[in-house]
Each structure stands twice: as structure tokens, then as C-alpha cells.
Amino acid sequence: MSIETTDALTPRWDAAGLITAVATHAVSGEVLMLAHMNADALARTIETGEAWFWSRSRGRLWKKGESSGHVLRVIEARIDCDQDAVWLRVDPAGPACHTGERSCFYRRIEGERLIHGA
Amino acid sequence: MSIETTDALTPRWDAAGLITAVATHAVSGEVLMLAHMNADALARTIETGEAWFWSRSRGRLWKKGESSGHVLRVIEARIDCDQDAVWLRVDPAGPACHTGERSCFYRRIEGERLIHGA
Numbered sequence: 001m002s003i004e005t006t007d008a009l010t011p012r013w014d015a016a017g018l019i020t021a022v023a024t025h026a027v028s029g030e031v032l033m034l035a036h037m038n039a040d041a042l043a044r045t046i047e048t049g050e051a052w053f054w055s056r057s058r059g060r061l062w063k064k065g066e067s068s069g070h071v072l073r074v075i076e077a078r079i080d081c082d083q084d085a086v087w088l089r090v091d092p093a094g095p096a097c098h099t100g101e102r103s104c105f106y107r108r109i110e111g112e113r114l115i116h117g118a
Numbered sequence: 119m120s121i122e123t124t125d126a127l128t129p130r131w132d133a134a135g136l137i138t139a140v141a142t143h144a145v146s147g148e149v150l151m152l153a154h155m156n157a158d159a160l161a162r163t164i165e166t167g168e169a170w171f172w173s174r175s176r177g178r179l180w181k182k183g184e185s186s187g188h189v190l191r192v193i194e195a196r197i198d199c200d201q202d203a204v205w206l207r208v209d210p211a212g213p214a215c216h217t218g219e220r221s222c223f224y225r226r227i228e229g230e231r232l233i234h235g236a
Contacts, residue, residue: 004217007225007232020152022140029147031196034138034203046227078149079232080222081215085152087223097199099122104198105205107125109164114125114197 004081011042012084018054019084023096025103026075026089032096033104035064037086049074051088070094122199129160130202136172137202141182141214143221144193144207150214151222153182155204167192169206188212 003010011019018036025032035053037045040061044052051064051072065071072090079086097104107114121128129137136154143150153171155163158179162170169182169190183189190208197204215222225232 007234009227009230009232020138022149022152024142024147024149029142031140031142031149031205034140034198046229077227078223079225079227080152081217081219081224082222085222086227087149099199101199104200104203105196106199107197109127109195109197109204111164112127114127116125 003083009079010083011039011079011086012082013039014084016056018056019086021051021053021086021088023051023072023088023090023092026091030103031105032072032090032092032102033064042086045074045088046077051090064096065093068094068098070096072096121201127197128201129157129197129204130200131157132202134174136174137204139169139171139204139206141169141190141206141208141210144209148221149223150190150208150210150220151182160204163192163206164195169208182214183211186212186216188214190214 017038021037022034023032038054041052041054055062071093074088076089095102135156139155140152141150156172159170159172173180189211192206194207213220
């Protein structure tokens with residue numbers, strides 16, 4: 001079976017040992033945040049049902065909400081065709097963005113300008 | 119103004135000159151695919167209203183659907199807090215995945231196994 005058809009979880013880690021993870025609100029479908037996972041982060045996410053990531057800037061594993069309390073409870077986790085991206089459908093305990101916004105994607109692109117909000 | 123509060127589109131390209139882009143179905147909210155954009159791909163996407171990406175495997179710019187016809191018409195484009203990820207809400211002209219699946223995320227993760235479908 002190829003990586004596209006296998007029923008075995010066999011992530012295709014990049015050179016840094018990471019895959020990309022996108023979290024959406026399980027009810028509204030809003031994209032909340034995008035981050036990265038190493039093998040440990042993915043394993044902990046699957047085991048605990050809460051989202052763990054690898055922080056590239058801080059160089060360490062982190063549980064989303066570990067300091068803010070705004071954890072992401074994972075309702076469903078999916079993986080893409082070539083197994084280098086994960087989609088988490090989550091129930092967020094609070095704002096997903098460290099800025100306090102509900103989603104990190106709080107600005108719309110209009111040409112070269114950004115419009116805050118919907 | 120910081121990168122988080124500015125109203126100027128100033129993407130934070132990675133070492134390879136790329137940002138991550140996630141495309142969701144504008145109506146259903148389903149995550150369709152995840153890919154990468156360089157500056158040219160982002161500019162063309164904004165100008166044309168159809169999704170362009172940078173193929174890391176092929177090392178070239180590509181318009182999604184250029185061969186299949188399954189273009190992604192962009193309803194709305196948003197950017198995240200640190201401007202290294204773009205969220206496209208799209209109207210897809212056909213299956214978004216090269217496998218023929220509606221979405222690239224056609225498998226659910228259950229422990230170490232993948233379940234095809236919903």
C-alpha cells in the first residue's frame with residue numbers, strides 16, 4: 001500500500017522532524033491556528049485528546065494552553081494524502097491566538113492591505 | 119505597528135521563501151488541502167482570485183487545477199498573527215486532492231490506524 005492508501009499512521013516528517021498541523025473549530029469550521037508537530041507532539045495529542053505542538057521558535061514541546069488554560073480538546077484528527085499534515089477539529093477552551101483573538105487569522109487580505117475582523 | 123497589528127501585508131517568509139497556506143471549503147468549512155506559497159504564488163492568488171502555490175517537490179509555481187481543471191476560486195483570504203500562514207476560503211471546481219478525493223484529509227486518525235472516510 002502506498003502512503004496515500006495505507007491504513008497505518010506513518011507521518012512523513014520533514015528535515016526538521018516536523019509535520020504541519022491545522023486546528024479548526026469543530027462546530028463553526030473556523031481555522032483557529034496553524035502550528036507544527038514532531039513525533040512526540042503527535043503521540044501526546046493522540047493519547048491525551050488535547051493538542052500538543054513543537055515550538056520552532058522556543059525549540060520545545062508545548063501543550064496548547066499550558067499557561068493560558070486555553071487548551072484545544074481534539075474532537076477528531078485527520079491526516080492528509082501524503083501524511084505530512086494533520087487536521088485537528090477541536091473544541092477550544094478559550095481564544096486560540098496568543099493575542100487574545102479567537103483565531104490567529106483575524107485579518108482579511110485585501111490587495112496589499114489587511115482588514116481586521118470579518 | 120508590530121507584525122501582529124499592522125494593516126500592511128508583510129508575509130514572514132521562511133528560509134526557503136515560503137509560507138503555509140490552508141484551503142477550506144467556503145461553505146462546508148472542510149479543510150481541503152494544505153500547501154505552500156512563495157511571494158509570486160501569493161501575489162498571483164490575490165490578483166487572479168484563484169489559488170496558486172509553490173510546489174516544493176517539483177520546484178515550480180503551479181496554479182491548482184492547471185491540469186485537472188479543479189481550480190480553487192478564492193472567496194476570502196486571511197493571514198495569521200505572525201504572517202507566516204494564509205487561510206483561503208475557496209469554492210472548489212472539483213476534488214481538491216490529486217487522488218480524486220474531495221479533500222486531502224480523507225483519513226481519520228484512530229490511535230496508530232487510519233480510517234478512510236468520515
